[in-house]
Amino acid sequence: MTSPLLPQDADRLMRETAGRYELLGVRAHDRAGHPNVWEVADGSERRLFAKRHKNALMHERETAAYRLLVPALGEGRAPSLLAADASSLLIVTTALPGTPVISTALTAAEERGVYRQAGQLLAAVHAQPTTGAPVGEYLPWAQERARALARARDARLPDEDIGVLAEATRTEPPPIALAYCHGDFGPRNWLVRRDADPLTLGLIDFERSQVEAPARRDLMRVILQLTPHRPDLRAAFLAGYGRDLTAQERAASRAWAAIDCPAALCWALDHRRDEEVLGYARTVLDLLRELNRVV
Numbered sequence: 001m002t003s004p005l006l007p008q009d010a011d012r013l014m015r016e017t018a019g020r021y022e023l024l025g026v027r028a029h030d031r032a033g034h035p036n037v038w039e040v041a042d043g044s045e046r047r048l049f050a051k052r053h054k055n056a057l058m059h060e061r062e063t064a065a066y067r068l069l070v071p072a073l074g075e076g077r078a079p080s081l082l083a084a085d086a087s088s089l090l091i092v093t094t095a096l097p098g099t100p101v102i103s104t105a106l107t108a109a110e111e112r113g114v115y116r117q118a119g120q121l122l123a124a125v126h127a128q129p130t131t132g133a134p135v136g137e138y139l140p141w142a143q144e145r146a147r148a149l150a151r152a153r154d155a156r157l158p159d160e161d162i163g164v165l166a167e168a169t170r171t172e173p174p175p176i177a178l179a180y181c182h183g184d185f186g187p188r189n190w191l192v193r194r195d196a197d198p199l200t201l202g203l204i205d206f207e208r209s210q211v212e213a214p215a216r217r218d219l220m221r222v223i224l225q226l227t228p229h230r231p232d233l234r235a236a237f238l239a240g241y242g243r244d245l246t247a248q249e250r251a252a253s254r255a256w257a258a259i260d261c262p263a264a265l266c267w268a269l270d271h272r273r274d275e276e277v278l279g280y281a282r283t284v285l286d287l288l289r290e291l292n293r294v295v
Contacts, residue, residue, distance in 0.1 A: 006038055009088040010050045017083040017092045018042035030054060031270065039095065047095035048082065058207040059089045061134045061183075065206035066093075068133055069180060072124050076193075077202045096202045098191030102276065106192070110199055112236040114192055117201035118185075118222070119240025125203075126179040126214055133180050136212035141172035144259055151262035155269060161285055168258035168288045174248040176213040183208030185218045186226060188276065215252035217260070219245060224257040225280040228287055257284045 006014060006023060014021055021040040027049070028037035036052045053059040066081035079093040101114055139147075148169060152162045182189075184205055193200040208217075223245065227234035238244055245253070261284045268277040 006040075006050060007052075009085070010038065010052065010090055013083055013085050013088070013090050013092060014040060014048070014050055018046075018048055021048070049079070049093050049095055051091050051093070053089040053091075053207060056086070056089065057134070059084075059086060059091070061209050062205075062207040063091060064132070064134055065209040066091075069125055069128055069182075069206065069209060072128050073121060073203060074124075076200065077121065078206075079204060096191050096204055097195075098193040098200070098202055101187035101190040101192050101201075104192055104194075108232070111230075112232055113198055114190065114201055115227075115233045115236040116240035117199075118190060119237040119242070121201065121203050121240075122182065122185060122218060122222075123241045125182050125209075126218070128180045130178065130180050130211045134210040136181075136210040136216070141169075145169045148259045148262050151266050155262055155265040157262070157265070164285060164288050165258050165261060169255060171255070173215070173252035173255035176215050176249060176252050178211050179214050181210065181212050181214055181216070181218045182206065183210060183212075183217050186221050213252060213256075215245075215249045216256050219249060220253040220256045220260065221280075223250070223253050224287060225283055228283060254288070258288060261285060261288075 005011065018040070019042065021042050024039040024041055024047070026035040026037070027039050028035070028051075030036045036054075038050045040048050040050065042048060053062065063081065063084045063086075070078045070080070076097075079096045081091060081093055083092040084090070106114065145166075149162060149166060152165055157165075182203070184207075185203075189203060189205040191202040191204060193202070222237055223234065227237065261281045264277050264281040264284075268274040268281065
């Protein structure tokens with residue numbers, strides 16, 4: 001699906017930022033099917049993106065991340081923010097060269113290199129000061145658990161699976177020190193450049209970046225959703241991250257994975273049965289069924 005024109009407010013911001021431009025296409029749509037990410041080329045044939053956020057919170061989180069997180073990642077590791085307009089929830093950024101890891105054919109050795117660099121990038125994110133950064137929502141554990149189990153029922157999970165999630169969330173996870181987190185860290189938001197030796201990994205999409213426990217999303221995602229059946233990739237990630245996870249972080253990751261699982265299922269079903277996210281949810285359920293598995 002393409003659109004011949006940017007919306008008027010996006011066109012105005014793009015012209016103020018880049019002057020004359022050519023619309024290359026629509027690159028993403030919101031849940032209602034409306035375009036919300038556009039790619040353009042400016043007069044120097046530089047590729048740029050305009051993006052409209054779903055709400056003010058996502059706009060705040062992404063613009064804050066461009067100020068506070070992105071500079072720490074290093075040259076060529078993330079796009080640059082060129083303009084932002086809070087009234088229209090729009091931003092304009094440079095295009096980061098590369099292709100999403102999720103859709104890039106890689107050898108096993110290249111995958112390990114990608115995961116090592118992912119660990120390095122995430123370590124840099126988690127090391128940044130939290131002053132001035134958006135802070136994530138915190139609910140009492142009983143409320144988190146009740147909401148997750150309600151979502152599991154909404155997703156029509158079998159009673160057996162709901163019981164698995166109920167058992168996994170029965171005990172509140174141990175407290176973990178807060179850090180600035182990416183919030184949606186995974187192969188869909190990792191861009192790999194193959195024109196360099198070794199491969200260069202970059203990071204995009206900071207609209208869920210906020211201060212929270214790293215095990216809540218970032219570490220849980222890598223350890224429990226992405227690498228449970230690939231110990232080589234887990235080892236590569238941890239080597240890049242600079243350390244193994246503590247027992248407390250592993251326990252917290254398991255508990256938060258059980259909380260996240262029903263939300264992931266509902267999201268995937270709302271987005272035309274997104275197989276990537278459905279796969280994450282199935283992986284977590286399989287792991288939680290194996291009560292004695294060490295992850």
